[in-house]
Amino acid sequence: MGVQMTFRKLTRRESLALMAAASGAAALGGVAPARAAGSGYLFISHENSDNLLVLDPSRDFARVADIATSRRPRDIHFNNDHSLLYAACGDDDVIDVIDVATYTVVDHIPTGRSPEAFVLNHENTTIYVSNEENSTLQVIDLATKLILHEVPVGAEPEGVLLSPDGRTLYVTSEVADMVHVIDPELGVVTQNIIVGTRPRRFSLTPDGRELWVSDELSGTVTIIDVATNMVLTDITFLPPGFRPVDVTPVGLTLSADGTKTYVTLGRANHLAFVDVATKEVESYTLVGARPWNVCRSADDRYLYVTNGLSDEISVIEVSSRRNVLSIPVGRVPYAVLVDGSL
Amino acid sequence: MAASSAIARAAAAVLALVCTLAPAGAQAPAAGAAPATPPVEFRIGYVELADDPRYDEDYAYNLIPVRPIGRPYPGAEMGIGDALQIGQTINTNFSLVRSTGTSLDEVVAAVTGFVAEGIHFVLADLPAADLLALSDRVTGMPVTILNISAPEDYLRGESCRFNVVHVIPSSRMLIDATMQFLVFHRWRNVLVLQGPLPADQLTVDSVRQSAAFFGARIVDVRPYVLSANPRDRDQNNVALLTGGANYDVVYVADADGDYARYVAYETNDPRPVVGAAGLTALAWHWSWERQGAPQVNARFEAVAGRRMADVDFAAWAAVRGLTQSVLRSRSTEYQPVLDYLLGERLNLDGSKGYPMSVRPWDHQLRQPILLATANAVMQLAPIEGFLHQFNDLDTLGVDEPQSVCRF
Numbered sequence: 001m002g003v004q005m006t007f008r009k010l011t012r013r014e015s016l017a018l019m020a021a022a023s024g025a026a027a028l029g030g031v032a033p034a035r036a037a038g039s040g041y042l043f044i045s046h047e048n049s050d051n052l053l054v055l056d057p058s059r060d061f062a063r064v065a066d067i068a069t070s071r072r073p074r075d076i077h078f079n080n081d082h083s084l085l086y087a088a089c090g091d092d093d094v095i096d097v098i099d100v101a102t103y104t105v106v107d108h109i110p111t112g113r114s115p116e117a118f119v120l121n122h123e124n125t126t127i128y129v130s131n132e133e134n135s136t137l138q139v140i141d142l143a144t145k146l147i148l149h150e151v152p153v154g155a156e157p158e159g160v161l162l163s164p165d166g167r168t169l170y171v172t173s174e175v176a177d178m179v180h181v182i183d184p185e186l187g188v189v190t191q192n193i194i195v196g197t198r199p200r201r202f203s204l205t206p207d208g209r210e211l212w213v214s215d216e217l218s219g220t221v222t223i224i225d226v227a228t229n230m231v232l233t234d235i236t237f238l239p240p241g242f243r244p245v246d247v248t249p250v251g252l253t254l255s256a257d258g259t260k261t262y263v264t265l266g267r268a269n270h271l272a273f274v275d276v277a278t279k280e281v282e283s284y285t286l287v288g289a290r291p292w293n294v295c296r297s298a299d300d301r302y303l304y305v306t307n308g309l310s311d312e313i314s315v316i317e318v319s320s321r322r323n324v325l326s327i328p329v330g331r332v333p334y335a336v337l338v339d340g341s342l
Numbered sequence: 343m344a345a346s347s348a349i350a351r352a353a354a355a356v357l358a359l360v361c362t363l364a365p366a367g368a369q370a371p372a373a374g375a376a377p378a379t380p381p382v383e384f385r386i387g388y389v390e391l392a393d394d395p396r397y398d399e400d401y402a403y404n405l406i407p408v409r410p411i412g413r414p415y416p417g418a419e420m421g422i423g424d425a426l427q428i429g430q431t432i433n434t435n436f437s438l439v440r441s442t443g444t445s446l447d448e449v450v451a452a453v454t455g456f457v458a459e460g461i462h463f464v465l466a467d468l469p470a471a472d473l474l475a476l477s478d479r480v481t482g483m484p485v486t487i488l489n490i491s492a493p494e495d496y497l498r499g500e501s502c503r504f505n506v507v508h509v510i511p512s513s514r515m516l517i518d519a520t521m522q523f524l525v526f527h528r529w530r531n532v533l534v535l536q537g538p539l540p541a542d543q544l545t546v547d548s549v550r551q552s553a554a555f556f557g558a559r560i561v562d563v564r565p566y567v568l569s570a571n572p573r574d575r576d577q578n579n580v581a582l583l584t585g586g587a588n589y590d591v592v593y594v595a596d597a598d599g600d601y602a603r604y605v606a607y608e609t610n611d612p613r614p615v616v617g618a619a620g621l622t623a624l625a626w627h628w629s630w631e632r633q634g635a636p637q638v639n640a641r642f643e644a645v646a647g648r649r650m651a652d653v654d655f656a657a658w659a660a661v662r663g664l665t666q667s668v669l670r671s672r673s674t675e676y677q678p679v680l681d682y683l684l685g686e687r688l689n690l691d692g693s694k695g696y697p698m699s700v701r702p703w704d705h706q707l708r709q710p711i712l713l714a715t716a717n718a719v720m721q722l723a724p725i726e727g728f729l730h731q732f733n734d735l736d737t738l739g740v741d742e743p744q745s746v747c748r749f
Contacts, residue, residue: 114637133640154427156637174634175691176427177669192431194669197689197697198634217691245696245733267695 037082037100038341040298044306044313045073045087046330052076052087053329054103055313057297061327065103069096074334075117079124082339088115088129095129100339109145112136117201119162121184128169128184130157137171137180139187149187153180161202161211163226170211172199179213181229191229195222200250205276206258214263219247221263223279237263239270239284251293255318256300264291264305271305271314273321285321287314298340306333381435384674386664387456387464387485388418388440389449389476396469396491414467414490415440416646417654421661423645428669436665446472450479457483462676465660467653470494477503484676486683488663490656494541495548498704498740502747507683508706509663510656514548515739516623519711519723520593520616521552522737526725529590529614534563535583535605541597545617549593556728561589568601580608593617620715623723626655627714632722634693659692659707663700666690695722696735704747708735 041064042055052073054065070089073096077086085098088111095115097107112131119128126148127140137157139149154173161170162184169182172195179199181191196215199222203212210232211224220234237247248266254276255262263272270284271294288307291314295304302324303316313336315325390413397413418438425436439461441452453464453476462485466473470492477487481503489497489508497503498512524532532553536546546563553560564584567577576582584592592609594617596602602618614620628639628649642650642658650658666689667682668674682688688699694710701708713721724730728737736742 113640132634132637155424155641156634173427175424176431177666178427178431180427192427194428194431198691217697218689243733245735248695 037339038298039339041339042304042313043076043085043337043339044329044333045069045076045335046332047072047074047090047308047334048331050089051330052085052098055327055329057302061325067098067103067105069098069105070094070108074115076335076337077118077120078337078339079120080122080342082342085337086118086120086127088118090114090116090132093131095127109140109142111140112138112150117158117160119160121162122166126184128160128162130160130171132156132158132174135173137169137182139184149184151180151182151187151189153182153189154178154192159199159201159213161204163204164208170202172202172213174198174200174216177215179211179224193224193229193231195224195231196220196234201252203252203254203261206254212252212261214249214252216248216250216266219244219249221249221252221261221274233279235274235279235281237265237268237272237281237284239265239268239272239286242268242270251291251305253294253296253303256296262294262303264294266290266292269307271303271316283321285316285323287316287323288312288326293335295336295338296340298338304336304338306336308332308334379433381429381433382674383435383437384429384664384668385437385439385459385461386418386422386661387453387461388415388438388467389452389464390415390440390442390467391446391449391469391472392442392444394467394469412646412648412651412654414651414653414657416642417490417650417657418465418661420642420645421658421665423641424658424662425665428665432669432672434668434674436661436668438661446475449476453480453485453487454483457485462486463488463664463679465490465657467491467657470497473497473506474501474503477506481505486680488660490660491653495544495740498706499746502704502749504705504749506705507660507663507700508704509660510653511625511709511711512706512739513545514552515706515709515711517545517548517552518556518738519623519713519725520621521549521556521558522723522725522728523621523713523721524591524616525556525558526721526727530558531561531588531590532558532593533561533584533587533589533591533613534593534595535601536563536565537594537596537598537601538565538567539597542595545595545597549595549617561587566601568598580605581610584608584613585610589613591616592620594619621713621720622715624712624714625652625709626650627652627712627719629714629717630694630712630719633695638693655692659690659698659709662692663688663690663707698735701736701739701742703742703745704740706739708733708739710735711738 044053050071052067055061056064071091073087073089075088087096094108096105099106111129113133115129116132117130129138135155137151154176156174157171159172169184171180179193180189195213196218198217200214200216213222222234223232225232246268249263251264253262261274273282287305289309291305291307293306305314313327317324429436443449465488473492487506493513495514569578592615594602596618606615606620667679671678671682684700690698692698698709711723712719724734724737730736
């Protein structure tokens, strides 16, 4: 408890660097009895109720915490040791920094207008954020909050992915129908790749060779050859009883073993299971209304899907591919993240 | 740990310096990625009339605006801005050429001049009669007119022309959206109030057809007059005008919008008001907040300094349709771009959810319609449950079997 007090005192200061160092020690000291990194808890952001819910799947998804954030939290990510959670808050033009031990917002990182999606670099020193209203990708130093680069991109930039070597950044532009390839060190666009209509999110295959991009309005996933930045092919989806126009893919998540990709189909209210090697759509699972994001449970046995228009999370059992539970959450759930093992 | 983070901070500070020294450098690589050959020009024409009465801001007495405030041109400019990255990627420079005529002759001359300069697509912000006359006078030229502000059904029906693409929804599409809403809510008995203008008669005709199609019932059609004369009270007093009938909802056909704004809260029976006031059907409304609409609104407001209206949306969508067609057809030539624009694969994103495309039978852009109050979008049509054998968007407007358009 004493450790926690010390920790909180530090977090009130502006120095994130100090805090990052302190939180590592604090976590080892057992800050909050109910929680350690790898708790398996779900963290869910809500666009309209301006909060993050923390649920414990081992206790029937009981609410562990309800964290008030800045307005319109969307994309969320942990730092490497899961001591901090970052939440891009689109209506206040900040990324909230949340102390995972105390479930409180301890700092804000100012961004451009309407930050939507972001990633941290692998060393957790830099944040790459797409600002959908002023159409830029910002490179922000976490310790100083200095904007190192502001890269002009196509309108409504969204998905952001950093290559495993940290040297290439990919950003989608929903309006310009392209993927920008960015050198994060120089802060410049090095290439543009035309994909389907309204590209949203990314997934990189485990071998690092293929970049998968969801195209919301053409109802496809475009596959880019990372070596050449050329489009290899695309995947189309059609759950039974739907028409192509209903299929609006957004979220992409790899299975634990890297052999499947889970794709949320938006208005078609289904989750698709795609084989990574053959690129065949194997099956569809009915979820709630307008699913956008999907993530794996800590033990990889379940998938959690946010249903933006029915204010709930669908729980899918991976082995049977069945929708086994629906959990009511806040208004317009956007992202779901699991505090898995480090 | 502390040392390495200090180093990182120092490096970051250096980087920040480099960044501030080279703001132009951020732009260079996109240009650097493009070929060294000069970009291909793709210019889009834009014509309008200087004294178009539809934009008369001082319309109502006491100078109260009852119209969209401002011309739709900023919507077209925004479309060009949205295509900047596309242009850089495919080495094409998209631009607008605007011409404001004082007469139809001047507009025709401007379009003829455009064609001579190699401009083949022209956005037209013209009243229906002028639009029709323009399309007839440039028939045979390699030019396609994109109608961004004339909703009249006859332009898509008996007076349809092959060289016109209608980006603004037809009146019938708007009325069908409203009728779907009424039928969905089981407000099937409709009392219609009709204004004195020819356009109001056309609206009433479409309301009758739409009601018959969707299974609503027109209880009565009652003409109103915009007057304070007590002798006309059975035609100007809303309470009297809406008495003595059993209805679920009042539909106001008022192209002016000046009478309609005083109908709600004055009806004899406590019934909702739709049509020209109350719940209105629109191509766009600033309070639409899904499918990326907040970003569209923010970009428009940055360009125009005001909120985005339906005609602004149409201008934006028209330019987007053209830039998309250039991108996807991989051409800036007239015929390939036109073929793509008119083709089934257009797949145009209008931030209204469904991909939009042009109906081959009357060249109307199929699109969702917003049903909005003053500050909220209540529904997006097609409304759930209204299905079509090919494309649910075709439950809005005149479908192929019913169309009288023959190109």
